[in-house]
Structure formats: structure tokens, C-alpha cells
Amino acid sequence: MTAAERFHNLPEEKKERILSVASDEFSRKGYAGASINSIVGQLGIAKGSLFQYFGTKDGLFRFVFSHALERVKDNLRVVRDNASRKDLSSRLQDTLLAGAWFIRKHPLLYRLYLQLLTDDTIPFRNDMLLALRQYSFEYIRSLLDDARRRGELADHVELNRAAFMLDAVMDRFLQAQAVPHMDAGLGLFDGDISDIRAWIQDLVRMMLSGVEKS
Amino acid sequence: MTAAERFHNLPEEKKERILSVASDEFSRKGYAGASINSIVGQLGIAKGSLFQYFGTKDGLFRFVFSHALERVKDNLRVVRDNASRKDLSSRLQDTLLAGAWFIRKHPLLYRLYLQLLTDDTIPFRNDMLLALRQYSFEYIRSLLDDARRRGELADHVELNRAAFMLDAVMDRFLQAQAVPHMDAGLGLFDGDISDIRAWIQDLVRMMLSGVEKS
Amino acid sequence: MTAAERFHNLPEEKKERILSVASDEFSRKGYAGASINSIVGQLGIAKGSLFQYFGTKDGLFRFVFSHALERVKDNLRVVRDNASRKDLSSRLQDTLLAGAWFIRKHPLLYRLYLQLLTDDTIPFRNDMLLALRQYSFEYIRSLLDDARRRGELADHVELNRAAFMLDAVMDRFLQAQAVPHMDAGLGLFDGDISDIRAWIQDLVRMMLSGVEKS
Amino acid sequence: MTAAERFHNLPEEKKERILSVASDEFSRKGYAGASINSIVGQLGIAKGSLFQYFGTKDGLFRFVFSHALERVKDNLRVVRDNASRKDLSSRLQDTLLAGAWFIRKHPLLYRLYLQLLTDDTIPFRNDMLLALRQYSFEYIRSLLDDARRRGELADHVELNRAAFMLDAVMDRFLQAQAVPHMDAGLGLFDGDISDIRAWIQDLVRMMLSGVEKS
DNA sequence: GATGAATGAGATTTCATTCAT
DNA sequence: AATGAATGAAATCTCATTCAT
DSSP states (O other): OOHHHHHHTSOHHHHHHHHHHHHHHHHHHHHHHOOHHHHHHHHTOOHHHHHHHHSSHHHHHHHHHHHHHHHHHHHHHHHHHHTTTSOHHHHHHHHHHHHHHHHHHOHHHHHHHHHHHHOTTSTTHHHHHHHHHHHHHHHHHHHHHHHHHTTOBOTTOOHHHHHHHHHHHHHHHHHHHHSTTTTTTSOTTOSOGGGHHHHHHHHHHHHHHOSBOO | OOHHHHHHTSOHHHHHHHHHHHHHHHHHHHHHHOOHHHHHHHHTOOHHHHHHHHSSHHHHHHHHHHHHHHHHHHHHHHHHHHTTTSOHHHHHHHHHHHHHHHHHHOHHHHHHHHHHHHOTTSTTHHHHHHHHHHHHHHHHHHHHHHHHHTTOBOTTOOHHHHHHHHHHHHHHHHHHHHSTTTTTTSOTTOSOGGGHHHHHHHHHHHHHHOSBOO | OOHHHHHHTSOHHHHHHHHHHHHHHHHHHHHHHOOHHHHHHHHTOOHHHHHHHHSSHHHHHHHHHHHHHHHHHHHHHHHHHHTTTSOHHHHHHHHHHHHHHHHHHOHHHHHHHHHHHHOTTSTTHHHHHHHHHHHHHHHHHHHHHHHHHTTOBOTTOOHHHHHHHHHHHHHHHHHHHHSTTTTTTSOTTOSOGGGHHHHHHHHHHHHHHTTBOO | OOHHHHHHTSOHHHHHHHHHHHHHHHHHHHHHHOOHHHHHHHHTOOHHHHHHHHSSHHHHHHHHHHHHHHHHHHHHHHHHHHTTTSOHHHHHHHHHHHHHHHHHHOHHHHHHHHHHHHOTTSTTHHHHHHHHHHHHHHHHHHHHHHHHHTTOBOTTOOHHHHHHHHHHHHHHHHHHHHSTTTTTTSOTTOSOGGGHHHHHHHHHHHHHHTTBOO
16 A cells, blocks of 8 residues: 555544644745654654655655645636637636635645745755646637637737746736735735736736736 | 954955955845855965854845845936936836936846745845835835926826836836746847837837737 | 464465465564564454454564464475485485475575574574574484484594584575575576586585594 | 764774774674674763774674684784795694684674674675685685695595585684584583693594605 | 554654854 | 864654554
8 A cells, every 4th residue: 555545544634634734844944844753753653654645755746746736626626617709808807806715714735836946955946846837738728729729819910929928927916826025015915906906907807917017 | 343344444345356256246145145155266266264254144145135235226316317307208218218328238137036026035125125115115206296287197097006007017028128938939139128128118118008009 | 362373264265375474574574573564464453353363563473473383394205205224425415405405495495594594583592593503403413313223424523523524514505595685796606506506516516525534 | 074084083992992992892792793882882982983993884884794704814814924935734733723813802703704604684784795715715715735746645536625624624614713502512622722732632633644645 | 353543652854053163 | 274084963764563453
């Protein structure tokens, strides 16, 4: 019986507690800084048990990360299906709103992703990061492809570059929900989720139509 | 004599070598993952010496980070002074070009900054991060304030939000120079620096005037 | 019901598989290096089961070892009975041939014996080792006693010393069948079993020239 | 500075104590059974120090083993030089006597060698074992080559087989000095070293009757 | 009777830090 | 001022063993 299977057989409640504590530890301290001792201490289980479930620290990190990624995909899938008939602006707004809501509910997951950007010591970092960026980029591209087909985009717009820009702004917007100080101390995102609708609308409008006087 | 003073008295060449190796280690492995052993091993100096110069690992990291920040500020100062008379589009282009050039020359410094976003174990992380974002945000705001004064911006544009968007796109653009895979594997930035002028022009045009068919 | 009884009640096929895998593990890695995890992993049975059969790691090792010893005794018994009428030279040759054949068929058992020579941590090691050496030594002594009775030996030959010498040479000859490199890389024993008859004849002739009545 | 160099710089007395305790541990418990904790406990030094000197457990074992091997070679070299003019019988006697004396003085070293025979988990075991057997075998061969040149050997004697036999008997004789019970409980070697001269003479006579020109 | 989850002691190894030379 | 030997806490990981199901 493999390590992963052993974990799978645990009661749902225990699995969730373990994932939650481990996500917290990794997202707060990074891969190298995270401590198995600290995790089992918080969980109140034996050190050996964690290694029965995941084999190594790498194994635990990978499990935590892919679990998080699945959650993100689930979320995006729902958004895409519900919004497939609307115009580009509405779909971007829906995506951002869903993303913000998700991140506020699971702030650790986003921070896990940020670890990937910088930490060379994370095993399989490159694979994980590439998979993630491709997933996000291709989602945006599919929205733009639809928009072009419907004639919503100016002719001169090159889709890869536009996708890059939209991805960047949306990603930073989401980052600001999870990482303190990313709004430069302006307190832009301290309120509850309803306050950010106006932000989202304005952001999408600026991206789509610019800021210059015409 | 304090630790910092001891470091200050070293020959310039040695100081540079120490900073360079330490930056490399921290930016690659993060704060927790970095190893003093590895640093002194690469440098070929005694472990005790490093502690004479910086007191603790924290002290070393802080010194490395603030040194990097000073370099970034130097760079931006030059850009600002040289470009103060141009219009918003030109100034953004100049900034992005200078940033890209800087990051390609000092890729480690940017990765150091990314560490700050995620690692709670970094001492004084919050202070450092806030200082950094404020510096960047205020730079963009000053560009926008000038543009409004000159009547270059549409009336409805709210400056904080616009600054946020510009900051986001530009930051991601710079990120893509330093972190592999951030361009989703499209190889957008593999060429040399002259290849990205077209990118920068298009990016700035999209930010300022949008992508939608008018 | 005792642990041993529980094992005894298992189907013959299963018992053999367990003994074979355990012998392999112990003979390869020594007592301390052997891992119960590895054994049950290879067997595909539950860890708890092994402890039901043998109680402890010690118990398993002791069982494996005495089982092996019984096999050796069985083999020698057959040789002794079949060869009781021949002269010393023929009986030594028969013994060596039977020994070589046995070791090629059960190489692990011989290596198990070698473990005993060195590993203080093996439980009851001294008892086991003494029993084994006595068994072997007395077998040789009995051959020599017969030879003296038949007048095959020179008068000056002291039987204990002669037994020691014969035991030594024969043991090393057998060792060379089981342990790679004991022939100093000459490849003396790489061929199949028929190739070693000449070796055996020559070895016995050299040994006996020293003790036989001329 | 490498680990080995660090050890080299220690005061002679300390180095000897460390080697002695480590040899004892390895030779008593085997590679896997030996415990770094136990070694540093006996030495009264910090665990980290041992790793500064030898890097890993493997490194420590290898150092201990090659140190032991050098001692053996030193011993043999002295014997060979002092005895080069004598006939085969005298030289074998000298070798055995020197070997017995050496083993009684350093019983651990011989037991270290026995570990090699059986333990697959010892790093570089095959290389070490082959080197050792070749060294021993070639020493015997050189004695026999000399003897043949001097016309001391019967024509029919094949040198490899004769070397094998001599090596075997002598090795077992030495083994009996270091491993209790190898004399089958007869107490043959319990006395002091002078008692074994008679043994040696008789052993050599028996061995050579088989190979010498009559 | 068989299972395998749980355990926690103990294994090897790394680390930042101190301090005598 | 520079060194690097010494340290011991803490890291990851393995292990034999127990016991409820």
C-alpha cells in the first residue's frame, strides 16, 4: 500500500485537518522554513504518522499543492460554465469576483502559489509553476478568442499580448486579497467582499478601454 | 566597533563579492533555505568572519536586501530625471525599459523582492515590503499626477485605481524577465533586450487606450 | 497459542515464502540492517501478521537461523550415511562436493552463518555460533577418528590440529562459493558445479599429503 | 576545507581516541548496527563534531577501515622485508606469527574485515573487499613464486590452488585469534602468544607436505 | 487470524552561532 | 581581524512494536 493510499483511507475530517494545518505551515513559512515537527505538534499526532501518509516532506508539499490546484480548477470551471454566454467585460468581472471570493475563503492557497515563484528548493517547482501559468493563461486566451469571434475586440489587438496584460492585472488584483501591503498601504481591500464590486467594474473598464482622454 | 562597521572597512572588492554571493543564495533558496555554510563555502572565507560582519543571519539578510533596494532606487532616480518632460506614454515606456534592463543585469534583486511576498519567517518582512510597495506605487502616482495636470487623462479616471493597474502590469512584465515560466512557456522574453521594445510599446498603448473596439 | 504455533499452522507454501524472503533480507543486510518493513513489503502481507508468527525481530531471526541449520544438518547426514565405507580422501571429497552443491542451491544460508561471526548485536549469537562450529568440527573429527582406526594416518598427526586445518580449508572453499571476491578476483568458481571436481581432488590431495601415512 | 582535513588537524591523542572508539563500535555491531549517538556518547564530544570530521557515517566507516588496512599493510611489509632470505616454511611461519601478534594487539581490525564479507549495506563494500583479498592473495603468491624459483616446490603443484589453500588455512588461523568459538570451544588459543609457536610449526609442516618437493 | 494505523524512540544529518587562538 | 573547532538544538526520516477493528 502506497503512502498516498494510506492517507486516502483516513476519515474525511482528519484529512481536512491535516491538509489545513500543512497548508498553513507551508504558505506561511515557505517550503524550507516549514517544519514537520511544527505540523505534527499542531495536529497532535505522531511524527511517524505523517510520514506514513506522505513518505517525505516533498510528498506532503506536493500533495498539499496539487490539492489546492484542484480546488482552484473546480472554482474556475464553475465560473466558466455559468458565464459562457456573456460578453467579455461581464466574463472578466465574473472571473475576478469568483477569484476574490475564493482567495478570501482560502487565502493560504494563493500564498502557496507565490512560494513557487521564488523558491528553487521546492521539488518539481518548475513543472508545477509551468502547469499553473499555462492553465491561467489559456483560460484568459479562451475568453479573448471568444471575444474576437464575436467582434468585440479592436482589429489591431494581438491576443497573446492582451492575454498577458489581463492575466497580470487580474493576478495582482487577486494577490492583493491574500498578501498584506500589496495595495501599498492604501487599505483598498480591507472591507468585505461586496466593497470590491466597484473596484472590479472599474478595473475591467480600464483594461478594456484605457485611461487616456480620447 | 559594530558589526556593520567591520564590514564597511573591508576592501571594496571583497564587500562586493560577499554581497553578490549572499544575494544569490537568498534569492535562490529563500531566507530559511539559505545556508550560511553554503555562503562561506562559495566565498572561501571563515564562518566566523561573516558573523563578525553581520552578527546574525537576519543581519546579513537585511543588509543584502537594503543594499538591493538602494540600487533599485538609484536606477529609478536616473529614469525620472532624464524623462521628466515627456508625456505619460513615453515615461511609462522609459520606466519599463529601464526596469527590464536593470532586472536582466541584476536578476537576483528582483527575486529577493519576491521572497518578501510570501515568507513570514523573514525578519522585518512587513516593514520591508510596505516600504517597497509604497516606493513603487508613489512613483507611478507621481507620473499620473503629472499627466492629469497636463490634461492627458480622461476625467472619469480615478488615480489610485489607475496606478494600481499600471503597477500590476508593469510589475508582472518585470517579473517575467526574472522568473522562468511566467510567460506561460510562450518564450515571449527569451530574446535580447532590444526585442522587447515592441512589447513595451504595445503594452503601454493597451493600458492607456484599451483593447475594445470603439 | 504461542507465536511459533501460529506460524506452524500456516499453509506450507506460505511458510516457505516467508522463510525465503526473511533469509534473503537477513543474509544480505545483517541483523541490524534488516528491516521488517522491507520483509513484509516483499511478501505483501501485513506487518502485524509477522509479529503474530514470531513475536519480535529476534524471534524471526532465530527461527530463520535454526531452520537453516537444520537444512545443513540434513545435508551432512545424507553425505555421512552414503559415504561411511570409503577412505578418508573419498569422504572428504564427497563432503566438499555436497557442501558446494548445497551452498550453490542455498547461498543465503551460508551468508547467514557469516553474519554470526561478527555481529554482537545478534541475540543469542554466542550460543548459535558455538553450536555450529562444534557441529562442523565434530563431523571432521569423526572422519579423522575413523581414518586413524583404519590406520590411514601418520602416527605423528595430532587429530585436533589436523581437524582444524581441514575445517579451515574446506570452510574457505565453501565460502568462495557464496561470497563474491573471496577468490581474489581470479574467477576460480564462476563455472558450473562440474568444473569444481578437479579443484576438490587437488585440494584434498594437498591437504592429505601432510597427514597421511606415506 | 574538507571534512578529512579537519580531522587531520586534530591533536594526535584525540584522533586516536576517536578512531579507537569508532573501530570498536563498527567491529562489534556492524555497519548498520553501529550508532553515531553511541560513539559520540562514549567519546564525550558533540554529535556535530563527528560530522565535521567525516561528513557522513559512510565517511567515518571508510576512514576507519582504510586506516585499519594501512596498519595491516605496514605489518606485512615489515615481515616481508625481514624474512626475504629464508625458505618457504620459515617465511610462512614468520607471517603467521606476525599476523597472530598483530591481531591480538588489534582484534577490532580483523573483525572489521569480517564485516565486509557479509554486509551488503556497507558502502563500497565490494571495492574494499576485492582490494583486500587481492592484497592477501598476491602476498602468498609472491612467497610461492620465490619458492618455485628456488626449487622448493614439487613440479605438479599449481600455484593458484596452492596459494588458495595456504591463504585459507592461515586466514582461519588468524580468525581464531579474533573471533571467540572459532576453535569450536576447544580453548586452543586461550593462552598467550608464545603458546602458539608450536601450533604454527605443525600447521606449516602439514600444509607443506602437500606441496614440497620430497 | 489478519490487518494496517498509530506510535515515539532513535537514527543520521544540518544549522546558526560562539569563542579561544 | 580572521579563523575554524566545537556545539547542541532541531531537522527529516525509519524502525520495531502495539492494538483496535
